Amino acid sequence: MSPRYLLHFAMSLLVLLPACSLLTEREPVRLFMLAEPTLETSREAPLDQALRVDTPSAGSPLNGPRLLVMPSPGELQAYAGARWRDDAPLLLRDALIEAFRLDGRLTTVVDDASRARSDATLTSHLSAFHSRYRDGRPEVVIRLDAQLLDEGSREVLASRRFEVVVSSRDESIEAVVAAFGRATEALSRQLVEWTQEVIEDQFTPLGHDHLAFDDVLQFADITRPGVTLEHLQLSRRDPDARPVELLAGTEQEMSRQ
Template identity: 45%
Template sequence: MTASPAPRRLHRLRPLATALLVAALASACSILPKPEPVDVYLLPATRTPPAASPALALALRVAKPETSLHLAGQRIVVLPEGDRVSVYKGASWSDPAPLLVRNRLLDAFHGDGRIAALSSDDRSLHADLELDSDLRAFHSEYRDGRPEAVVRLDARLVAPASLRILASRRFEVRHPAASADVKDVVRAFGAAADALSAEVVAWTLENAAAPAAR
């Protein structure tokens, strides 16, 4: 019994179909837009000398701030006009903004040196106090045609055992950028974060030493 011609024709067409499929895929890949090149920025920091005061015998946990959706990512946010939210093209932070702020606060406490037992919310270690917060602003906005970095943090000092809020305060720092260039805006963010962290450290230490925090 001889083989029918249809299977033989199908067998001969398979290589042609494969070649056409590969060509189509290659053509589709060539017309897709190329990914936008992105410069990744660390949050700049300045070193501060440790405090001369004696250390406090307590453990502090610094939690990552909660924030809104538009501040939760790694893009560098700008308010170019009014309430319109945008981002700097081709620029990104090395980490999401809440993580940058938490780590900057931890660095500030380490640099100050008056609380030696420090941890973050990455680990469930024992803590006498927890610094909880909401990141309300971490963007640049224009004032009189000049960009400035704005960092706003609602902080709470909490006793973890009872979840009691011992103290709360809103912190806000604005720092003008030298120009509209992204690198200068990033430097302004670093200066604003440093100033805000110093204020948070001083406030935390003041309330941690109060009788209510013991």
């Protein structure tokens, strides 16, 4: 091996060593996750209904794992050296599913990867999942537009925008992440209650299809012989029928008996 070759080899090592040291001395990325929800189990009897929770849609950069901050209106930046454990929409979906399961008023709650049958689907769009500064102090804002769909017909049963703002105790990344956790739990509580109300209204005997039952009673004397609550009960097969039409159908049925 010639002296000239050895000289070139040594010089190459001198060039590469500083670059290697820069790579190894980079600050490691810290991975964060949302705090587990602390909802208490409801004392109400669970409904025999299955809910599918889809992963919220989101535009860039909300659909990624970066912890975002809005230092000024219209400008988004990422906290250096910090990431969410997963993409933000997936973290939020998992937190919502856990909240529904802790609440316990629905027998089955699955995600959008499950092949299990469901009665309703919760879809949503995430338009805010970041911290921002107000009066010099950071706060976390989460904004979610939710829609509840009938899984069979894909009809939109209800829709609502949810927005939660929670102040951070200080500017540290740990305090901001903790504020994200509190904001997510507040959002989960609101969403669980709203979803439960819609499902009870749309899928249970005392909801949706049966809301006109009192109207039927105004047209019928249930004390007449042969007229029973069974005759007057609204049918899920014809949920759009008006009370007068249902009463006429009842009287026709009675005439054939």
